[in-house]
Amino acid sequence: MIEVRDLTKRFGATVAVDRLNFTLDQGEILGFLGPNGAGKTTTMRILTGFFPPTSGQAFINGRDVVEEPMPARRAVGYLPESVPLYVDMRVEEYLRFVGEAKGLAPAEAKREAGRCMAAVGVDQRARQLIKQLSKGYRQRVGLAQALMGDPPVLILDEPTIGLDPGQIVEIRSLIRGFAGSKTVVLSSHILPEVAATCSKVVIINQGRLVAEGPPELLRTGRGGGNSLKVRASGPAEGLTGLLEEVPGVESVACSLEEAPGGGCWFTVETGVDDQVASRVAKAVVEAGHALSELSPVTASLEDVFMQLTTSETSGGEEAA
Amino acid sequence: MRAFLAIYKRELTAYFHSPVAYVVLVCFLAISGYFFYAGVSFYSLASLQVMQNPMMMELNLQTHLIAQMVSSAAVILLFGTPLLTMRLLAEEKKSGTIELLLSYPLGDASVVMGKFFAAWTVSAILVAATWLQLALLAPMTEMPWRTIMVSYGGLLLLCGAMVSFSLWTSSLTESQLVAAFLGFLALLLLWAVGWAAPLVQPSLGELLKGLSLGSHFQNFPKGLVDTTDLAYFVLFMGLFLFLSIRTLEAKRWKA
Numbered sequence: 001m002i003e004v005r006d007l008t009k010r011f012g013a014t015v016a017v018d019r020l021n022f023t024l025d026q027g028e029i030l031g032f033l034g035p036n037g038a039g040k041t042t043t044m045r046i047l048t049g050f051f052p053p054t055s056g057q058a059f060i061n062g063r064d065v066v067e068e069p070m071p072a073r074r075a076v077g078y079l080p081e082s083v084p085l086y087v088d089m090r091v092e093e094y095l096r097f098v099g100e101a102k103g104l105a106p107a108e109a110k111r112e113a114g115r116c117m118a119a120v121g122v123d124q125r126a127r128q129l130i131k132q133l134s135k136g137y138r139q140r141v142g143l144a145q146a147l148m149g150d151p152p153v154l155i156l157d158e159p160t161i162g163l164d165p166g167q168i169v170e171i172r173s174l175i176r177g178f179a180g181s182k183t184v185v186l187s188s189h190i191l192p193e194v195a196a197t198c199s200k201v202v203i204i205n206q207g208r209l210v211a212e213g214p215p216e217l218l219r220t221g222r223g224g225g226n227s228l229k230v231r232a233s234g235p236a237e238g239l240t241g242l243l244e245e246v247p248g249v250e251s252v253a254c255s256l257e258e259a260p261g262g263g264c265w266f267t268v269e270t271g272v273d274d275q276v277a278s279r280v281a282k283a284v285v286e287a288g289h290a291l292s293e294l295s296p297v298t299a300s301l302e303d304v305f306m307q308l309t310t311s312e313t314s315g316g317e318e319a320a
Numbered sequence: 321m322r323a324f325l326a327i328y329k330r331e332l333t334a335y336f337h338s339p340v341a342y343v344v345l346v347c348f349l350a351i352s353g354y355f356f357y358a359g360v361s362f363y364s365l366a367s368l369q370v371m372q373n374p375m376m377m378e379l380n381l382q383t384h385l386i387a388q389m390v391s392s393a394a395v396i397l398l399f400g401t402p403l404l405t406m407r408l409l410a411e412e413k414k415s416g417t418i419e420l421l422l423s424y425p426l427g428d429a430s431v432v433m434g435k436f437f438a439a440w441t442v443s444a445i446l447v448a449a450t451w452l453q454l455a456l457l458a459p460m461t462e463m464p465w466r467t468i469m470v471s472y473g474g475l476l477l478l479c480g481a482m483v484s485f486s487l488w489t490s491s492l493t494e495s496q497l498v499a500a501f502l503g504f505l506a507l508l509l510l511w512a513v514g515w516a517a518p519l520v521q522p523s524l525g526e527l528l529k530g531l532s533l534g535s536h537f538q539n540f541p542k543g544l545v546d547t548t549d550l551a552y553f554v555l556f557m558g559l560f561l562f563l564s565i566r567t568l569e570a571k572r573w574k575a
Contacts, residue, residue: 048423051572070425078423084416086330088337100326101424145420 001026001183002047002153006056009042009207016042018207019056024200026152027180031194031201031215032187039207040187041081044155047185048078060153074103077146081157081187083138087131091122091141094130095148102149109148116144120174136167143174154184160193172197203308210308226270228277231293232284233263239289243268246283248276263292323426327434331408335442340407344400348446355392356453359385382464385457387541390471393450394478394537397443398511401482402503404442406496408435408487409568414494418571428568436487436561443479447472467543474540477553481533482507484560491567507533 002024009017017039024030034040046053047060049069058065063072086094092113099109117123120140125133130141139159146154159175160168176197178184188194194201195215203210232239236254243252248270255265270276277294284291335341363385370379412418421431457463486503493499514532517525529535533556536549 045419050419050422073423073425076423078420080416080419082416084418084420086334086417088334089330093333097326097330098424100329101323101421101426103322103425105322 001028001061002030002185003059003062004043004047004056005058007043007046007053007058008055009039009046009051010054015207017046017053017204020204020207020209022202022209022212024183024185026183028200029175029179029184029186029198031198032185032204033189033191033194033201034187034204034210035189038204040204041157042207043204044078044157044185044187047155048076049073074149075151075153077148077151077154079142079146079154079156079159081161083142085130085138085141085145088129090127090129091133092117092126094141095144098145098148104149112148112150113144116147119147120144121170136163136170139163139167139171143171152182154178154182156184156186158187158189160188160190168193205308226276227297228268228270228280229293229295229297230266230268230280230284230291231263232266232289232291234287234289236264239264239266239284242283242287242289243280246276246279248279263290267297321430323424324430324434327426327431328438331435331438332441335404335438340404341442341445344403344442345446345449348396348400349449349452351396352389352393352450353453356389356450359388359392360457381461382467382541382543386454386464386468386471389450389453390475390541391538393447394475395511397446397475397479397482398507399504400446401439401443401479402486402489402500402507405435405439405483405486405490405503406500407490408439409491409564410493410496410499413571414496422572428565428572432487432491432561432564432568436484436564439483439487440480443483444476447475447479464543470543470545471541473545474537474549477540477550478533478537481553481556481560484557484564485510488560488564488567491564491571510534 004020004022007017007020008015020039020043022030032040032043045051047058047065049065049072052066060072061075063075065072086097089097095113095116096106096109099112100106104112114123117126120143122137122140122144125137130138133141139162143156143159146156156175160171163171172193175184175186179199186194186198198215200213201215202212230243240252240254243249243266249268250271251269253267253269255267268276268280277296281291281294363379363381366377366384367379370376409418412421422428454463454468485507486499489503489506490496490499492502510532511534512532514529514535517529517535519525520528530552536552539546539549
C-alpha cells in the first residue's frame, strides 16, 4: 500500500531524510515516531506530493508519487500538523469545497461532506464558521477534510497535538476505528499514543530509520520484556534473592539509595508476562515485608532512543 | 475542470465574505463618481460656452466625457487590482493552506486559473458598476454605444492584464503587503513607461510604447480596436499566468 525506497531529501546542506525504507500493508496503522526535527513531516510531505524527494522513491498504491502524482494523491487524505483550514468558511461549505477540489461532482461532494461530518462528530457545527471553532473541533474538521472522497490511505501529522485529554482519546479511538479498512500513517512524538493506536511502528532519528517493528518495540526498546519498579522495606539482599525467585523475573537490581519513607528501590526486569507483577506483590507480602510501591516502568521515548541509537552504533547486538 | 470551478467558486465567495471586495468597490465608486461629477460639470460648462461661441472648440461626448471616465477608471483600477489580488496566493502560503491544497489531486494550473478568473470577475463587477453613471447620462443625450462598448472591452482586458500581473506578485511572497506594493509599483511603471517615448531615441521609444499598458490601452476609449493591442493584452495575461504557475511549481521544488 505504501512503500518508501531509499528516500532522501536534502535542503541545501542539511539532510532531512536519509535513505529511509519502509513498507506498509493495507489496513495497517503505522506510528511514525521521532523527536522534533527527525524528518517525519518531510517524509509525509513527500508522500503527499507537496515536494519531491532528492533521491529515492515513494509509492502509494503502487503509484510513484513523483511520476504519477494524480493517482497517488487521489488515494491520499492528508492532515498537516498545523491544520491549515480556510477559517472564513463554514464547516460544511469548506468540506464541500474540498470534495469538489478533489474532483467530486457537487452533489457527491455534498453527500460526502455529510458523511465525513458525521464520522468525526462535527455535524452539529455544520453551519459554524471554522474560525469560531475550538482547537479540538478544528482538528476534527481537518480529519473530515482528509476523509473526503474516501481515500484508502490517510496521512496524519501529529493529529492529537494541542488537544485536551478528552479530545485526544476521541481522536485516537476515531483513528483506531480505521484499522483494517484504511492504511494510516500517523506521526507522533508521544509514546503511549502510538502504543495505544498503531499496529506497526517506525522510529526515525536525524532522518534515518532507527527501528521498525510492532508497538511492543516501544515498551523497552528491545522488542519485548517489561520492567517493574518495586519499593519494599526489609533487608536489601534478602529481598533481592526473594524477587529473583519469582517465576518470570529475569533480573533484579537494587538501588543502594534509601527510598524516602524507608525501604529500598528495586528494578525488576521481567519477560512479556502480564502476571509477573501480581506474583511479585504476593511474594513480597507473603514473606512478611511491607510493599509500599509497585509500578510498571514505561520507557520514555528519549530512553528508547538512547537505547536504540546507541545499540545501533555499538554493533547492533541488542537491536537484533 | 471541477477543481478549477471549485477554486473559482471558493475565491469568489471569499471576496464577498470578507470586507475586501466591498471596501474596494466603495472606494472605486466614490472616486470614479467624483471624476464623473467633475467631468459632467466641466462638460456642461463647456457646452454652454460652445453654444455662445460655436467656433471655440468641437465638443464631443465620447472624447470629452466618456473617454475620460474610462481612463480615470483605468487609473483607479491600477491601484485597486493589487489590493484585490494580494491575498490570493500570499495568504495561502502564509497560513499553510497551500500545503493542503496541493495535496489534492489538482494541477497547479487549476489553482492559478481559478484564482485569476475569480479576481477578474470581481474587477469586472467593479467596471460594470460604473454603468450606473452611464445610466444617469443616457436619458439626457444620445449615447455613442458602440464606442462605449469598445472602451469597456478595453477596460476588461486591462483588468485581466493587471490581475494576472498582481497575482504573480502575490505568488512571489508570503506577505500581502509586499505583494500589493510590488504589484502597484510595477503596474504604475508599466502604465506610464510609454510616456517617456518622445524623450528617448526613436527605437527605444518604440520599445517603451510596445511594453506599456497605457499605450496599448489608449486606442480603446477612442473606439478603436487594434489587433496589436488585443495581442498585447492576451500575451500579457498568458505570460503572467504562466509565470504564476511556474512560481508555484518552483515553490514545491524548493520548499
